[in-house]
Amino acid sequence: MLPYTVMLIVPTGIGASIGGYAGDALPTARAISQVCDRLITHPNVMNGAQLYWNLPNVLYTEGYALDQFAAGNWNLRPVHSNKIGLLIDCGTEPDLITRHLQAADAARATLGLTLTDYVLTDEPLNVSLKRADSGATWGTIGNPDSLLRAAEKLIHQAGATAIAVIARFPDDVGSEALSNYRQGHGVDPLAGAEAVISHLIVRQFKIPCAHAPALSPLELDPSISPKSAAEELGHTFLPCVLVGLSRAPQFVEQFVDKVDLSGNLQLRNNQTQPQTQSTDIHRDQVNALILPESACGGSALLHLSQTSTQIITVRENTSRMQVSPADLGINALSVQSYLEAIGTLVALRHGINPAALSPKIDPIARFSHSFIMKP
Amino acid sequence: MQTAFITIELPLPQTPADIHPAIEAQLKTHGTPLRWSITRITTTETQRIGQIEAIVTTD
Numbered sequence: 112m113l114p115y116t117v118m119l120i121v122p123t124g125i126g127a128s129i130g131g132y133a134g135d136a137l138p139t140a141r142a143i144s145q146v147c148d149r150l151i152t153h154p155n156v157m158n159g160a161q162l163y164w165n166l167p168n169v170l171y172t173e174g175y176a177l178d179q180f181a182a183g184n185w186n187l188r189p190v191h192s193n194k195i196g197l198l199i200d201c202g203t204e205p206d207l208i209t210r211h212l213q214a215a216d217a218a219r220a221t222l223g224l225t226l227t228d229y230v231l232t233d234e235p236l237n238v239s240l241k242r243a244d245s246g247a248t249w250g251t252i253g254n255p256d257s258l259l260r261a262a263e264k265l266i267h268q269a270g271a272t273a274i275a276v277i278a279r280f281p282d283d284v285g286s287e288a289l290s291n292y293r294q295g296h297g298v299d300p301l302a303g304a305e306a307v308i309s310h311l312i313v314r315q316f317k318i319p320c321a322h323a324p325a326l327s328p329l330e331l332d333p334s335i336s337p338k339s340a341a342e343e344l345g346h347t348f349l350p351c352v353l354v355g356l357s358r359a360p361q362f363v364e365q366f367v368d369k370v371d372l373s374g375n376l377q378l379r380n381n382q383t384q385p386q387t388q389s390t391d392i393h394r395d396q397v398n399a400l401i402l403p404e405s406a407c408g409g410s411a412l413l414h415l416s417q418t419s420t421q422i423i424t425v426r427e428n429t430s431r432m433q434v435s436p437a438d439l440g441i442n443a444l445s446v447q448s449y450l451e452a453i454g455t456l457v458a459l460r461h462g463i464n465p466a467a468l469s470p471k472i473d474p475i476a477r478f479s480h481s482f483i484m485k486p
Numbered sequence: 487m488q489t490a491f492i493t494i495e496l497p498l499p500q501t502p503a504d505i506h507p508a509i510e511a512q513l514k515t516h517g518t519p520l521r522w523s524i525t526r527i528t529t530t531e532t533q534r535i536g537q538i539e540a541i542v543t544t545d
Contacts, residue, residue: 245539
């Protein structure tokens with residue numbers, strides 16, 4: 112059977128009205144996973160702090176890896192399970208570290224996940240947060256080398272095949288940004304920095320990675336938005352990360368530059384192409400990519416727009432970004448909602464042109480060279 | 487290694503396939519790109535200007 116593969120992206124830190132809060136795009140992922148054979152999506156979509164949902168046909172793929180996959184540089188290799196290495200920022204208070212270790216032990220005892228011994232960084236990571244002029248949130252790391260040294264120890268000495276990072280984030284108690292986020296109408300102030308942390312590890316080690324921020328508990332607030340409520344439930348954001356990483360796909364670097372006319376593989380830089388497995392997933396197998404219509408300025412979309420992947424944009428998932436496919440000269444199918452996107456996927460998967468489900472269908476026209484080829 | 491947040495403005499190529507390499511090439515003059523996004527596009531009579539926000543790393 113020919114598997115139907117969908118990629119779902121909701122960029123983190125852009126104030127997406129669906130998916131910009133505490134795993135509030137997870138219901139969307141759950142629904143989409145039911146109308147495709149494989150759903151490739153990233154931690155921001157699947158992570159609901161204490162809340163998560165195990166979807167066997169979802170490939171939990173960190174954002175940097177998604178970009179490399181979309182570029183055709185990496186394939187995804189599904190696994191039965193990963194050994195998760197816990198990487199903890201030594202700048203975290205001892206009690207808060209204990210909370211995270213207890214969350215890890217709970218995942219081991221109650222969910223049966225496999226974790227290696229944990230590692231503390233040798234220096235505090237010193238995460239700093241930033242809000243850009245666009246309204247998106249970003250962040251930088253004061254000691255990225257310390258992060259990478261800890262990851263190397265976990266991978267090469269402890270045998271980890273996936274990394275869960277816990278970094279101490281600045282407490283932003285009382286800030287307008289945090290208040291807006293908890294009310295469900297701001298931009299996640301932590302998200303941009305979280306992405307940088309996992310990107311650093313994935314770029315360096317080509318291994319699944321996700322991040323849970325370590326924060327002091329917040330005061331009880333009865334007016335919390337339902338969309339942000341999942342992050343109010345416990346002492347850590349770690350459980351969803353561990354569940355996601357437990358079966359996150361591994362990455363297989365591709366060195367094939369091109370195929371010559373005789374069908375021989377031309378390899379980049381005299382590399383040896385790793386042996387492929389029948390379950391490996393290449394970007395050419397992605398049938399559809401769904402993302403917010405205003406947030407099309409990212410690497411993955413730009414790459415996949417050059418393939419046969421059907422781009423589907425969702426208008427009602429607004430964000431602080433202002434880049435549509437039309438702005439880039441890219442063709443896409445625009446739908447109003449994720450429900451409409453799901454119906455579109457059902458049609459596409461079964462070879463039905465979605466336009467045939469409209470009340471008005473124009474007659475077929477004769478092809479004409481009505482456009483000028485740009486040089 | 488250091489991480490740095492930068493913003494750049496760049497005239498975007500007309501051909502969509504050329505946009506990604508053009509952005510990466512410009513970002514590489516500041517460091518190794520780690521994460522970036524076109525956040526807004528301003529259209530003039532003759533070109534489209536992309537506002538790009540990015541994190542780059544430098545040694």
